[in-house]
Each structure stands twice: as structure tokens, then as C-alpha cells.
Amino acid sequence: MHRIAASLFLLCALALTAHAATRPRYGGTLRIEIHASIETADPPQLGPGMPDLAPAFSITRWEAGRRAAYAADEKAPGGRPFLDAVEVELGRPPREQAIDLDVGKAEMIEIPPSEARRQPAGRRTWVSQPVRVMLLHFGARVDDPRVREALALAVDRAAIFNVLLQRQGEISGALLPQWLSGFAFVFNAASDTAKARELAAALPAQARSFSIGVEDPALRPIAERIALNARDAGLSVSLTPQAGAADVRLLEVRIASADPPRALAAIAATLGLAAPGRTDSPDALYNAERALLDGFRVVPLFHLADVYGVAARVKGGAGISPLGEWRLENVWLESGRP
Amino acid sequence: MTFRTRLLVVYTLSVVASVGMVEWLVTRATRKAFERLEGQRADFLVAQFQREFDRRGQEIVRAVRDIALSDAAVNVAISSDNSADYNEASAMARAHGLGLLELVSGDGAIVSSAEWPVRFGYVEDWLTAAPAWKPGVAFLRREELPDGFTLALAAVETVNAGGRQLYVAGGQQLDRDFLSTLVLPAGMRVLMYRNLEPQFAPHLLAGTTDQAADAQEFQPLIERVIRERRPRVATLGSGAEAETVHALPLAGIEDNLLAVLLISSSRRELVELENSLGRNGAWVAAGAILTGILMAAWATARVTRPVRRLAESAGQVAAGNWDATVEVTSRDEVGQLAQAFNRMTHELVEQRQRLVQTERVAAWRELARRLAHELKNPLFPLQITVENMQRARESHPAEFDEVFREGSRTLLAELANLKQIIARFSDFAKMPAPEMQPVNLNALAADTMKLFEAQFAQAHVTARAELAPDLPTVSADPEQIARALRNLVLNAIDAMPEGGALTVRTMPQGAGARLEISDSGKGLSQEECERLFTPYYTTKTHGTGLGLAIVQSVVSDHHGRVSVESQPGKGTTFRIDLG
Numbered sequence: 001m002h003r004i005a006a007s008l009f010l011l012c013a014l015a016l017t018a019h020a021a022t023r024p025r026y027g028g029t030l031r032i033e034i035h036a037s038i039e040t041a042d043p044p045q046l047g048p049g050m051p052d053l054a055p056a057f058s059i060t061r062w063e064a065g066r067r068a069a070y071a072a073d074e075k076a077p078g079g080r081p082f083l084d085a086v087e088v089e090l091g092r093p094p095r096e097q098a099i100d101l102d103v104g105k106a107e108m109i110e111i112p113p114s115e116a117r118r119q120p121a122g123r124r125t126w127v128s129q130p131v132r133v134m135l136l137h138f139g140a141r142v143d144d145p146r147v148r149e150a151l152a153l154a155v156d157r158a159a160i161f162n163v164l165l166q167r168q169g170e171i172s173g174a175l176l177p178q179w180l181s182g183f184a185f186v187f188n189a190a191s192d193t194a195k196a197r198e199l200a201a202a203l204p205a206q207a208r209s210f211s212i213g214v215e216d217p218a219l220r221p222i223a224e225r226i227a228l229n230a231r232d233a234g235l236s237v238s239l240t241p242q243a244g245a246a247d248v249r250l251l252e253v254r255i256a257s258a259d260p261p262r263a264l265a266a267i268a269a270t271l272g273l274a275a276p277g278r279t280d281s282p283d284a285l286y287n288a289e290r291a292l293l294d295g296f297r298v299v300p301l302f303h304l305a306d307v308y309g310v311a312a313r314v315k316g317g318a319g320i321s322p323l324g325e326w327r328l329e330n331v332w333l334e335s336g337r338p
Numbered sequence: 339m340t341f342r343t344r345l346l347v348v349y350t351l352s353v354v355a356s357v358g359m360v361e362w363l364v365t366r367a368t369r370k371a372f373e374r375l376e377g378q379r380a381d382f383l384v385a386q387f388q389r390e391f392d393r394r395g396q397e398i399v400r401a402v403r404d405i406a407l408s409d410a411a412v413n414v415a416i417s418s419d420n421s422a423d424y425n426e427a428s429a430m431a432r433a434h435g436l437g438l439l440e441l442v443s444g445d446g447a448i449v450s451s452a453e454w455p456v457r458f459g460y461v462e463d464w465l466t467a468a469p470a471w472k473p474g475v476a477f478l479r480r481e482e483l484p485d486g487f488t489l490a491l492a493a494v495e496t497v498n499a500g501g502r503q504l505y506v507a508g509g510q511q512l513d514r515d516f517l518s519t520l521v522l523p524a525g526m527r528v529l530m531y532r533n534l535e536p537q538f539a540p541h542l543l544a545g546t547t548d549q550a551a552d553a554q555e556f557q558p559l560i561e562r563v564i565r566e567r568r569p570r571v572a573t574l575g576s577g578a579e580a581e582t583v584h585a586l587p588l589a590g591i592e593d594n595l596l597a598v599l600l601i602s603s604s605r606r607e608l609v610e611l612e613n614s615l616g617r618n619g620a621w622v623a624a625g626a627i628l629t630g631i632l633m634a635a636w637a638t639a640r641v642t643r644p645v646r647r648l649a650e651s652a653g654q655v656a657a658g659n660w661d662a663t664v665e666v667t668s669r670d671e672v673g674q675l676a677q678a679f680n681r682m683t684h685e686l687v688e689q690r691q692r693l694v695q696t697e698r699v700a701a702w703r704e705l706a707r708r709l710a711h712e713l714k715n716p717l718f719p720l721q722i723t724v725e726n727m728q729r730a731r732e733s734h735p736a737e738f739d740e741v742f743r744e745g746s747r748t749l750l751a752e753l754a755n756l757k758q759i760i761a762r763f764s765d766f767a768k769m770p771a772p773e774m775q776p777v778n779l780n781a782l783a784a785d786t787m788k789l790f791e792a793q794f795a796q797a798h799v800t801a802r803a804e805l806a807p808d809l810p811t812v813s814a815d816p817e818q819i820a821r822a823l824r825n826l827v828l829n830a831i832d833a834m835p836e837g838g839a840l841t842v843r844t845m846p847q848g849a850g851a852r853l854e855i856s857d858s859g860k861g862l863s864q865e866e867c868e869r870l871f872t873p874y875y876t877t878k879t880h881g882t883g884l885g886l887a888i889v890q891s892v893v894s895d896h897h898g899r900v901s902v903e904s905q906p907g908k909g910t911t912f913r914i915d916l917g
Binding site for chain 1 (some may be wrong): 421422424454455456457458459460484
């Protein structure tokens with residue numbers, strides 16, 4: 001009997017303790033570090049990340065390129081967030097972000113794909129769906145489709161995916177990711193160096209040389225590898241950080257909507273392509289996407305997810321949506337006010 | 339050029355030639371010695387550099403071995419998934435001071451590359467296919483980089499772990515940075531031509547400084563070494579900028595010539611030493627030559643002084659000072675010559691005195707003979723006349739008066755003749771000094787011709803005057819010149835006893851004037867011409883022989899010159915030149 005009573009007491013105590021540990025707490029400041037250095041005079045209003053904090057949080061301080069501070073809105077539509085404030089430090093290199101997370105100077109950091117597999121055991125991560133499409137976008141100067149096709153066929157996506165992206169995201173030849181459209185796998189993403197070499201050989205020597213512009217230093221290794229692949233195909237590709245002056249740009253385009261037609265339209269608009277035609281059915285959507293990719297003006301390479309490293313004291317479930325939007329209104333810190 | 343000058347020149351040339359020869363021999367021998375030492379120094383430096391090069395190779399071998407033995411390399415080797423290891427090589431290369439490092443899996447695929455990180459997955463056949471490399475030995479290799487090919491000093495080690503194999507290939511680029519880390523002695527520099535292209539390319543020449551300017555200078559040597567694949571030594575540049583360059587071919591593991599190592603040793607020190615030697619040698623040579631010249635001048639003066647005195651004395655003798663002697667200061671040949679000269683002048687003086695005495699006697703005899711001859715001619719009629727007068731007195735007194743009158747006239751005539759003869763001798767004896775004044779020889783000649791017109795006609799002589807209108811006046815005593823001219827005219831008339839042509843000419847002669855009197859007489863022999871002006875010498879049956887002597891005396895007193903030109907049968911021309 002006594003043994004039963006003792007067991008019941010112990011179970012009650014454990015239940016109470018567990019309830020105390022998982023119960024949301026108010027208060028505290030969530031410190032976020034991101035790599036982007038936003039130099040605009042005003043804080044960004046659109047796009048993923050900080051704009052997603054509204055309306056639960058409102059901006060209280062903005063130092064362009066350095067940091068931003070948000071405070072919880074007591075009258076937020078969904079109720080007051082648990083956190084008192086969110087501080088975002090801008091322009092932090094990935095390596096310093098990782099250190100800050102380790103030493104407790106940050107609670108949420110970005111993790112680039114190349115580092116995703118190197119995270120210490122037990123580190124919490126928030127991973128979105130693949131919401132960024134990495135692609136090559138040819139400028140108007142490269143008007144010979146054979147050049148564009150040769151480069152598209154020369155790129156060894158698998159090697160880049162395995163090594164430089166550490167198998168984060170998906171190899172893709174489509175603009176819309178597989179999880180969003182369901183037919184991304186139909187678009188060819190395999191390399192064919194022999195055919196690329198054949199196409200390049202038929203080109204005049206002048207057309208075989210062009211430049212790839214890559215503004216984001218994080219993408220430069222990928223651009224270098226593409227240049228190396230291109231060389232194997234007989235193309236001479238140089239890299240330049242001046243994307244505007246380049247013949248081809250290597251860039252990422254974010255999937256702006258979970259609705260495939262809208263997402264495709266947004267991508268086309270971002271890239272300056274003609275608006276997709278009819279997209280009211282899967283077939284029409286496929287054809288619209290195929291039409292955008294015909295001519296190899298745009299060559300999708302990968303779909304990448306947003307990955308965040310999160311400190312253990314951040315509680316409350318995933319703080320990002322499948323599209324990578326910040327959803328911090330239900331997140332609290334373990335050391336916050338009870 | 340004087341004897342002394344010639345002697346001085348000969349001495350000087352001898353000194354210069356001797357000093358120059360010695361200077362050349364010394365310089366040549368010294369230069370050869372320096373060249374030999376410089377060659378030894380350069381060989382030593384080359385050997386030192388090669389040791390340094392080998393040492394760097396050993397450092398690379400050690401670094402690659404350390405990497406191969408490291409846990410990190412073993413982890414890469416045993417990993418079944420190397421996709422996360424593609425950055426390992428960069429960290430390892432940095433940690434071990436290597437510029438180039440590749441981790442290559444057993445199948446030859448690059449796992450990680452420090453020099454070209456994105457080249458992962460590419461296959462390095464040279465590591466796996468019948469490898470020419472040996473572990474622990476550094477070798478040269480042609481390495482491909484994103485911006486082109488380069489040359490590397492490399493080493494390879496293998497890691498065998500967990501049944502897997504990993505190649506660790508590391509090295510250093512042989513570029514300017516590598517060369518600048520080599521420890522080089524002063525005055526030495528190292529360049530390396532990377533033989534990465536079929537033709538010579540200046541940008542492939544690497545050194546510790548910008549070598550673009552040197553590339554063309556090195557090109558022939560580099561091309562020769564590449565062609566012959568043998569070390570070569572050449573001297574490039576000139577002067578203090580010259581360098582002795584040892585060009586060594588560097589072959590790769592496949593015996594392909596990958597580079598030419600140029601070890602350049604500056605010749606500045608040698609050139610400056612040679613220049614210093616040359617300058618000092620030149621100063622010494624100049625000093626020696628100057629000293630030689632001074633000594634030659636002194637010796638020449640000493641040697642030629644007696645000769646010069648001898649020449650001066652000979653000159654004095656020639657000028658008439660027969661008493662000149664030379665001081666005898668030595669017993670050598672020059673002294674003997676001086677003694678002989680003195681004896682000669684002494685003999686000359688004595689002979690002259692004897693000759694003068696003899697001539698004086700001969701002159702007196704000639705004078706006596708002339709006087710006797712001249713006086714005998716009038717004395718004989720005087721004697722005959724007096725004897726006729728005596729005979730008429732004694733035998734024919736009645737005719738005495740007549741004989742006396744005729745005899746008196748004859749006596750007076752002969753006495754007058756005697757008086758004239760005595761006057762001529764007196765005139766010759768008391769020739770006065772000329773009283774100089776400007777004289778127009780044309781007027782003088784014309785007056786003289788006019789004076790002799792009657793005699794010309796009587797002697798059937800055709801006289802002609804050819805007087806130069808532009809004849810300058812001369813400074814002369816007109817009376818004495820007229821007298822000389824008259825003597826010559828009389829002489830010409832006498833030379834043409836059967837008549838002929840007489841011409842008097844005047845013409846400018848330099849700043850002075852010439853007067854010529856030509857006749858068409860029978861002419862004179864060479865001997866007669868030579869004795870013509872000797873007093874009392876005459877070719878005529880009458881005359882005192884003083885006429886031409888007086889002419890010569892007058893012309894001599896006027897510092898002029900009288901000459902005669904004649905050939906037998908072609909007449910005679912006398913010329914008087916007056917200044």
C-alpha cells in the first residue's frame with residue numbers, strides 16, 4: 001500500500017515538474033543573428049524574416065546594416081506574444097553566428113547548407129520546406145540558345161549537391177519545388193557533358209566565353225564549380241561579383257507563396273520573364289513552367305530550405321513556417337517570466 | 339724635328355710601350371685570377387642554392403608526411419562519405435604551411451583540394467596510374483590551378499586505414515613567393531622560368547622582383563637550356579650590371595623539362611674590383627710613363643747637349659767663326675767627336691791663315707803683275723819716245739824740235755794713260771759706303787743707255803731696253819748702281835768686238851727689282867763664270883780686271899745679289915737683284 005502511495009506521489013511530482021517545464025513563459029528577448037546586411041534606411045516591410053514579425057511585434061529600433069529591435073505588441077491580433085522583445089543582429093558571418101549560438105549570445109541563427117551537416121549533436125534546428133530556388137539566369141547578351149543549353153547540360157548538380165550543399169535541399173530542373181508542384185522531378189536535372197561539349201564545339205569561339213555574376217559570396221564556390229564544369233564542356237567561364245555586368249547570374253529566388261500558380265508568377269516576375277499563361281490546372285501549370293524554361297534562359301539548379309539553429313532554451317515549437325516565415329509569437333524562452 | 343726631339347719621342351714611345359705591355363699583362367693575369375675566383379664563388383653559391391632547394395623539398399616531404407600521419411587524414415581516409423571533407427585540405431595546408439594540397443581517394447578522385455576546392459571529384463590519374471613518384475622524395479610537377487598552370491615542388495604520401503587508401507599530395511608553387519623565401523647570399527638572385535608553354539613567354543619567368551624587363555635578356559639562354567637540356571653558364575649584361583647566370587634544367591618526374599632555374603650572381607663586385615684595378619693600374623702606368631718621359635727628357639738633354647753644342651759650334655764655323663770650339667765633357671764617342679771637331683776647327687783656322695797668307699801673297703803678286711803689266715805698256719812708249727828724242731838730239735838736231743814736239747805729245751799721252759790706270763786702282767781701293775735713297779732702276783737704265791749711244795754705234799751694237807712699267811723703286815745709291823751698270827754695259831760691248839745685240843731689262847723681283855744686261859757675245863765657260871768676279875781677273879787682252887769686281891762690291895754693299903748666266907757661243911746675261 002505504502003509502495004503504491006509512494007509511486008503515485010512520485011508520478012504526481014513528475015507530472016507537475018513536466019508541466020512547469022513545458023508551460024509557456026512570458027518575457028525575455030530572443031536574439032537572432034542573420035547573415036544579410038540590410039542597408040536600407042527603413043526596416044524591410046516585405047519578404048521573409050523580420051517583416052514576418054509583424055503584427056505580433058513592432059519595431060522599436062533600426063540601425064541599418066547592424067541591428068533591429070522589436071517589442072511585443074500587447075494588442076496583437078493573436079494576443080500578446082510570449083517574448084518581450086526580439087533583437088536581430090544583421091551582417092553576422094555564419095561562423096560567428098555558430099559561435100554566438102554556442103556561447104549563448106544568440107538564440108536563433110541561420111545555418112547555411114554547407115554547414116547543415118556539421119552541426120553539433122543535439123543542436124535544435126528549424127528547417128523549412130525547400131523555399132529557395134537556386135538558378136542560372138542568362139542575360140540578353142547570351143542570345144544563342146546553344147550556349148545556354150550547353151551550360152545547363154554541363155553543370156554537375158549532383159556533385160554540388162553532395163559536397164557544396166551537403167545534400168541540403170533538392171536537385172531540381174524546375175522552378176517550383178517538388179513539394180509545391182508535384183511535378184518537379186519531370187524536369188531534367190542530369191548533366192550531360194558529352195552533349196554539352198558537342199554543343200559548345202559548334203559555337204563560334206567568341207560565344208564560348210562568358211561571365212557568371214555572383215553577388216552573394218556564399219554562392220561563389222558553387223559558381224566556381226559551375227565554371228569548372230563549363231570548362232570541361234569547352235566553355236570558358238569567368239566569375240565576377242558584378243552581377244549586373246555579367247552574362248549569366250547565379251542567384252536564389254524565394255518561393256513567395258504556397259500557391260503554385262502565384263509562386264510561379266512571382267518567380268517569373270522576379271526574373272523578368274513573361275508572366276505565365278494559364279495555370280488553373282496541374283497540366284496548365286506544368287506547361288506554363290515548361291514554357292518559362294524553354295530556351296534555357298533560366299536554368300534551375302536546386303531547391304533549398306531555410307535552416308535555423310536554435311538554442312535549447314527556445315521553446316514553443318518551430319518558429320518558422322514551411323515557407324521559412326518567422327513565426328515567433330508562440331515561442332518563449334525557458335528563462336522568461338513564468 | 340730636332341735630334342733631341344726625335345730621341346725624346348723614341349724614348350717616350352719605348353716607355354709607353356713597355357709600361358703598356360706590363361700593365362696589360364698584369365691586368366690580364368689579375369682578371370683571370372679574379373674570374374677564376376668568381377667562378378669558384380658562383381659554383382659555391384649554386385651548390386648552396388641547390389642545397390637550399392633540396393632542403394625546401396625535404397620540408398615539403400616532411401609536411402606531407404605529417405599530414406598523412408595526422409588523425410584528420412586518417413579520418414578522411416576511413417570515411418565512407420567524403421562529401422563533408424572537401425574543405426579539409428585547406429585547413430591542413432594552412433596548418434602545415436603548404437600552398438598546395440590535395441587529398442585524393444584510392445580511386446584517384448579528389449576528396450579535397452586546397453588550391454582548387456571546387457575540383458573535388460575530379461580524378462588525378464598521375465597518382466594512381468603507374469606512379470612515377472616515390473614517397474619521401476620531392477619532385478617537380480606541373481599543377482593546374484583555376485587561373486592556369488603553375489609549377490610546383492611536390493611530394494606524395496599515402497594513408498592506408500580501414501582498408502582504404504588516401505593519397506596526400508602537397509607542395510609549394512614555384513613562384514615569386516617561393517623564390518623570395520629562399521635564403522640567398524648577397525649579390526645573388528634566383529629566377530625560374532616555368533616551361534609551361536610551347537614557346538617562350540616572359541610572364542613565366544618568376545623571380546623575387548618584377549622580371550618583365552629581364553625576360554628578353556634571359557630568353558636566349560633559357561631557350562638554349564630547354565633545347566639542349568643541359569646546364570649552361572652565361573654572362574649577361576655589361577659593366578657593373580653584368581651577371582653570371584647558371585642555368586639549370588629542372589625535370590619533372592616524367593623526365594619532362596618543367597623549368598629552368600636561373601641562379602644569377604652579380605658581377606658588380608668583380609667589375610668594381612677590376613675597374614679599381616684598372617684605375618689604379620692606369621694611374622701607376624701614367625705615373626710610370628710620366629716619370630719615364632721626364633727621365634727620357636733628362637737623358638735626352640744630357641745625351642744631346644754635347645751634340646747640340648757641337649752643332650752650334652759647327653754653325654758658328656759655318657758662319658765664319660772658325661775659332662769656335664766644343665767643351666769636351668766625356669770620353670765617350672761624343673767626347674771623341676768633340677775632340678775631333680776641335681781639332682778640325684783648329685786645323686781649319688790654321689789652314690785658313692795659311693790660305694789667307696797665300697792668297698795675300700798671290701794677290702800682291704797679281705797686283706804687282708798687273709801693275710807691272712799696266713805700267714809697262716805706257717812705260718815702253720815713254721822709253722822709246724825718250725830714246726827717239728835722244729837719238730834725234732844727237733843724230734838729227736835739225737829734226738829735234740819736230741821729234742820733241744811729237745815726243746812730248748806721246749809722253750803726255752802715255753803719262754795721262756798712267757794716271758788713268760793709277761786712278762782706277764785708287765777707285766777700287768777707296769770704294770765709299772753707299773748713300774741709300776729710292777731709286778728707279780728704269781730711269782737709271784734709260785740714262786745709261788743714252789750715255790752709251792755713241793759707243794753702241796761705233797761698236798755696231800744694237801741696244802734695246804725692256805723696262806717693266808710696274809717696277810718698284812729700290813733703296814740704293816744711284817751713283818754706285820749707275821757705275822756698276824756702266825761697267826756691265828762696257829763689259830758687254832767688249833764681249834762683242836764685232837758687234838751684236840745688247841739688251842737691258844728690268845723686272846719686279848719679289849719686293850725688289852731685277853736688272854739684267856744681256857749680250858750676244860761669244861759667251862763664257864763655266865770656269866770663267868766662277869772666276870769672273872775675282873779682282874784683276876779678266877778674259878780680255880786689255881783692262882784691269884776690276885770692272886766686275888767693282889760691280890760685285892757695289893751690289894754687295896747694297897745687300898743685293900749679282901749673278902751671271904752664260905754658255906759659250908750663246909752670249910752672257912748678268913743679273914742684279916736689289917731689295
